[in-house]
Amino acid sequence: NIDSGRIISYYPEISHMVPEFDSVNIFAAYNKDSQKSIDAWVNLNDVDLISVIPLSVDLFLKGKPELLTMSGEISHKNLTLVDLNGTGSLSPNLDVALAAAIDDLKIQDVLIQSPGLANISGTAELHMRDILSQNPVMEIAADIIGREIAFGDIAIDYAAVKAAQESRALVIDSLYVYSRDLFTASATGSLDYNVLENEYYEGDRLLNIEVEGEFFPWLKNLTDYILASSGESNLKLHLGTSEDQFMIHSGNINLHNGFVHLKDQVEPMRDIQIQAEFLDNRLMIQRGTFSMGNGNFYINNLFDTEPSDHFQLGFLDLGYFRIFIEEPGIQATIPVVAPPKTLTNIAISGQDGRYAVIRGPFDDMKIEALVTVANLDILYPPGADNLLNLIMSVRSTGKKTDTEPTPLPFKLDLQVNIGENVRYVTYPTNLYLSPGGFLHLLYDGNRFIVEEANIISDRGSIDFFGTVFQVENIAITMIDQQNILSVNGDFYKRTPDGSIITLSVASSPEYDKGFFDRLQINLSSDNPQDQNITQVLSRLRYNQSMDELPDDQKQNLLQDEALGLIGGNLNSTVLTPFFYPVENWFRRTLKLDGFSINAGFIQNIFSEYSANPSQLADMTDLANLSSDITRFSSSILLNNLSVSMSKYLGYRVFVDYELQLQEATDLQQKTKILVSNDISLRLVLPRQFRLGYTLNYSPKDTGLTHELMLQKSWRFWGL
Numbered sequence: 001n002i003d004s005g006r007i008i009s010y011y012p013e014i015s016h017m018v019p020e021f022d023s024v025n026i027f028a029a030y031n032k033d034s035q036k037s038i039d040a041w042v043n044l045n046d047v048d049l050i051s052v053i054p055l056s057v058d059l060f061l062k063g064k065p066e067l068l069t070m071s072g073e074i075s076h077k078n079l080t081l082v083d084l085n086g087t088g089s090l091s092p093n094l095d096v097a098l099a100a101a102i103d104d105l106k107i108q109d110v111l112i113q114s115p116g117l118a119n120i121s122g123t124a125e126l127h128m129r130d131i132l133s134q135n136p137v138m139e140i141a142a143d144i145i146g147r148e149i150a151f152g153d154i155a156i157d158y159a160a161v162k163a164a165q166e167s168r169a170l171v172i173d174s175l176y177v178y179s180r181d182l183f184t185a186s187a188t189g190s191l192d193y194n195v196l197e198n199e200y201y202e203g204d205r206l207l208n209i210e211v212e213g214e215f216f217p218w219l220k221n222l223t224d225y226i227l228a229s230s231g232e233s234n235l236k237l238h239l240g241t242s243e244d245q246f247m248i249h250s251g252n253i254n255l256h257n258g259f260v261h262l263k264d265q266v267e268p269m270r271d272i273q274i275q276a277e278f279l280d281n282r283l284m285i286q287r288g289t290f291s292m293g294n295g296n297f298y299i300n301n302l303f304d305t306e307p308s309d310h311f312q313l314g315f316l317d318l319g320y321f322r323i324f325i326e327e328p329g330i331q332a333t334i335p336v337v338a339p340p341k342t343l344t345n346i347a348i349s350g351q352d353g354r355y356a357v358i359r360g361p362f363d364d365m366k367i368e369a370l371v372t373v374a375n376l377d378i379l380y381p382p383g384a385d386n387l388l389n390l391i392m393s394v395r396s397t398g399k400k401t402d403t404e405p406t407p408l409p410f411k412l413d414l415q416v417n418i419g420e421n422v423r424y425v426t427y428p429t430n431l432y433l434s435p436g437g438f439l440h441l442l443y444d445g446n447r448f449i450v451e452e453a454n455i456i457s458d459r460g461s462i463d464f465f466g467t468v469f470q471v472e473n474i475a476i477t478m479i480d481q482q483n484i485l486s487v488n489g490d491f492y493k494r495t496p497d498g499s500i501i502t503l504s505v506a507s508s509p510e511y512d513k514g515f516f517d518r519l520q521i522n523l524s525s526d527n528p529q530d531q532n533i534t535q536v537l538s539r540l541r542y543n544q545s546m547d548e549l550p551d552d553q554k555q556n557l558l559q560d561e562a563l564g565l566i567g568g569n570l571n572s573t574v575l576t577p578f579f580y581p582v583e584n585w586f587r588r589t590l591k592l593d594g595f596s597i598n599a600g601f602i603q604n605i606f607s608e609y610s611a612n613p614s615q616l617a618d619m620t621d622l623a624n625l626s627s628d629i630t631r632f633s634s635s636i637l638l639n640n641l642s643v644s645m646s647k648y649l650g651y652r653v654f655v656d657y658e659l660q661l662q663e664a665t666d667l668q669q670k671t672k673i674l675v676s677n678d679i680s681l682r683l684v685l686p687r688q689f690r691l692g693y694t695l696n697y698s699p700k701d702t703g704l705t706h707e708l709m710l711q712k713s714w715r716f717w718g719l
Contacts, residue, residue: 011132022046037064038090051112055081065090070098081105094131100124102144116151120144125164138196140165153221155179168194168201183213192241200241206249211235216258216272224263231258231272245315251278258290266341266584267293267331282317293331293343294593294648298324300355311360322355323348328374328593328648338377341580345374345593345648351415365410374419374654375594375646379426412443418455420654420682421594421646428463431471435682435690436713453478462491462503464523469493469503483511487519499527501536586645594646594656638673639663652684674699688712 003022021044028040044057059072066089074082082105086098101123108114122144129137141164149156157180162173175187187210192203216231237251258272272290276283288299301319303310311318329347338344348356349370356369418437423430433455440451453476460471474489491503504522511518523536530536579597587595638661646656660676680694694707 020048035064038062038068052110053112057084059084061088066092070096074100076110081110093129093133096126096128096131098126100126116149118149119147121147137167139167140196154182154218165195168192169203169205170195170207172207181214182218183211183215185209185211185213189239191239191246193246200244200246202243203241205240207237207239209235209237209239209251215255216260219260226260227263228261228268229259231260232256237278245281248278248281248316252276253278253283264335264340265333266343269297281315282319284319291330293345295325295328295330295345295347297330298326309359309361309366311362318360320357320359322350322357323369324355325349327372327651328654329372331375331593334373334376337379339379341584342377342596343584343587343594344376345419347372347374347419351413363409366413367410368413370415370417372417372419374421376422377425377596378423407445408443410443411445412441412448414441415439416441421644421656423460424457430461431457431474432459433457434459436688436711449480450478451480457489464491464503467493467501469501472502474505485511497527499525499530501525590645592645592647594644596644598642598644599640654682656680 002024003020005020007024023045025043025045026040028038030036030038032039038061040061042057042059042061046054047057048054053076056075057072058075059070061068061070063069068088068090070084070086070088072084073080074084081102083101084098085101086096088094088096088098103121105120107118107120108116122142124144125141127137127139127141143162144160146159147157149159157178159177161175163175164171164173169190170193171190172187175185177183177185187207189207190205191207192201192205193199194201212234214231215233216229220226220229233253233255235251235253238249240247240249253274253276255272255274258274259268259270260272261268269290269292273287274285275287276285278284282303283301284303285300290297299321301321303317303319307317307319310320325346325348327345327347329345331343332346333340333342334344334346349372350356351368351370356367359366416439418433418435418439420435422433422435424433425431434457437453437455439453439455442449442451455476457471457474461468462471463469469491470493472490472492474487474491477486478484486507486509487505488507489505491505493501493503495501502524504520504524506520506522508518508520524530525536579599583595583597586592640660640662642658642660644656644658646654648654656679658678660678662674662676663671676699677697678694679696680692682693683691685691690709690711692707692709692711694709696705696707697703698705
């Protein structure tokens, strides 16, 4: 009645073969028949195999020391789990050859913290030779079938393995695993490897592995971010060993007919194709592509002689990746920056070549890319849905914090180029950014840095004190090394009496001061009667000088801007989401790259009823119901409604069209809806030249106008 510790103290050389147990009882009879026979019973109690429930082992031995027959069982609380049979010897060497028969054993009933479920049946064999020598030999073999297997969300219907661990080789006669609607895997061959001792040996043994699976449906089960997925996949490997690791000598992987629809994306990833080959522990992507919208995404990988910046997946070398999206780009929704369910054309290339480059390893990635965006409505900073939030966001982001941010596992060098039909639409601005602008963004592992930026706009509008100003020009320039941030712009508004109101925004070159300390905003008029900003505001809102205004309108003058801000906020958060399905239907039906509807419904209500609250009460009068419906339909629903659409006609030819409705009131207080049309054609020429033609019809100002523009930009560094 001794424990395992005392036995190991007598025979320390077998410590790695003897499990822990509380006690061993031995009852033996020797030479009763004068034939030197042995008749013994060995009982081990509470055998501890770490994560397995306490077990009891009963073993009966009969025969002569040179050849013993053994039988017995492994049990837990009088419940037999495994039947034992075999042979052994005590002389001249201590040898054991034991077979275990398993019948419908549930691993979840045996393991203390089972990682899954499984019903196991079959046999397992243990061969131990010359146990007491300096170099004992232990070999195992198994012929096991598993059913009703589940690990997490992965269910395996059937698994069968027939294998043996020899002293210097792992031999797999057959391995078959089947999971309905997921994969089928098989393997046969051998490896110069000892799994019990984790030892690798030199040799030419190979294990041949084949997997036919549903890789894409499996991805959907991993995360709720994938709404739908389908596709086919197969894998073939010829696995061997080298001095200290496994070696994939050859093989291939093929993913085809893939389809993945991500959450918050309008367009799915279609026709996903990945073809790659394995060669000497390298995975070489020969073809990687998918379509999204009207664009295609491409990926491959390369290998340097020095693998320090390669991606490693265990013993597998993935090299570094190259990515390319040809213009006009894939159509995707950019989270945070763009409104939900809107589509943006995204093209990616290298800054100095065809491909963007992503280097490893995984915990210290280095990304260098040139991104061109088109058909993008920018809402930034996040949450800046009105002027006050925007100013506060810019004010806070303009200060450098003293706290250290959580480092991210990559370094980034990203050049963002502005393409066609890019607008900054954070209320109260609606700016069409001129193609050719750029933003150079860096991330050094601790913080994001706008290294350089140059953004220009000569189209669009800004809502200021309840009045929509048209953009004359605006330019934003940033150079981080010289701590330069400058904004210069002019906006204009023509009043009904012919006066032109100009809103000027400029930042002084005193860069040692904060940005808002340098920012200057000026409102001026070419009317000689407007001598101060209050008089200019009066002419903007009421088309009258300040002296001509009644007292109640003077009090309401500064309240109109607050109403305008509220209206813009409600319009963007309440109405805009209802237009997304309509916009997407038109875009797909007409095969356009971009289609958007912008309504001024909420702002129109405030403009109609905020100045005279009694009008709002009159709407409930049934006697005026008919006329109210007519006025509501024309003034409220149609005023300031705009529809825009765009299309790439070729690789470098882009056309966009905008229709805008605006209500006008004449001196007799009669109103009508005016229709403005704006169509432009842009062509990208060699040597970075751009040719643009714009045709505009505005019934209230200039009528029909033509504009022809030839543009060339130069970029200077380190000024």
